[in-house]
Amino acid sequence: MIDLYASGSPNVARVFIALEELGLEYRAFPVDIFAGQQFEDWFGTLNPNRKVPVIVDRGRPDGPYALFESAAILMYLAEKCGKLIPSGNRERYDTIQWLMVQVTTVGPMMGQFVHFSRYAPEDLPSYPVDRYRTQAQRVLRVMDQRLEERSYLVGDDLTVADIALFPWCRNLSLHFGEKEAKAFTNVTRWCEELTTRPSVIRALLAQDVMRQKSTKPEDAEPRVLDRLFGRNTVT
CATH class of the missing domain: 3.40.30.10 (Glutaredoxin)
Structure with missing residues (x-):
């Protein structure tokens, strides 16, 4: 248990x-x-x-x-x-490195972007929001390119890397607007597929x-x- x-x-x-x-x-x-x-x-x-x-x-x-x-x-x-973590040496570390992308970049950048967007004082300069938005969008473009020819971040099977990153990516239109979210075509497709998974x-x-x-x-x-x-x- x-x-x-x-x-x-x-x-x-x-x-x-x-x-x-x-x-x-x-x-x-x-x-x-x-x-x-x-x-x-x-x-x-x-x-x-x-x-x-x-x-x-x-x-x-x-x-x-x-x-x-x-x-x-x-x-x-x-x-x-x-x-959820492949046993092969290359695939194992591919999984871990994409898990670390969430830990070091997607989570912190998206988290701070959401914080400053929702909770910052109204008179705060726009720099923090602009900074975290652009950094979040940058790493999303990296993910989008990675998913262009793959079903998942590491090959054809779900791993902890997908599970780690999915919750931060499934509401992009809420954070960035519909138009900007749709630009991440492969991330959107990946999210839609994961959303239908029974688990x-x-x-x-x-x-x-x-x-x-x-x-x-x-x-x-x-x-x-x-x-x-x-x-x-x-x-």
Whole structure:
């Protein structure tokens, strides 16, 4: 049994997808980020960095094991089941390098773009939004070229690289507008195909059900937002 401590974020979505794709038995526990639950003591014992997702693998012979950071979780689950990371040396490292593209570029750039677009003060100069938008679009063009002659990022089979990147790419029209999103033809095709995959359908539904139990960003208390975003020197 895997316990998943989760929220509605893209980084959490990919763990839901991996669990469903691998057919692992799991339980999902919502962590109400916009109510500040991640700052409570019980959660700090699971992840001192106080971010979701976190899993606890309760099926190990050496006892329960807690693991945080979504990319590490994906690799752990894949290796636990012997799936989603190819065994061949070249293909294995192709998978890991594209997983790292999400960790080092797509996630940070898209995350900061969304943050500054939604939560920055109105009088803030446009530079941060412009910077993160252009960097996100740059790496999306790299992905689009990679997918031009491939069904998935590493050949013809789904890997943890696809699972990691998909949640950040599936709503491009929401972030960039319909016209700009359609320019990423191959990324769009790839997202549409993944969206019809049964494991992805189940995962996104499970996350959506959990999301309904959590505080919406617009209902969050200002002090919680200050601590969450590191504003006003709150830590």
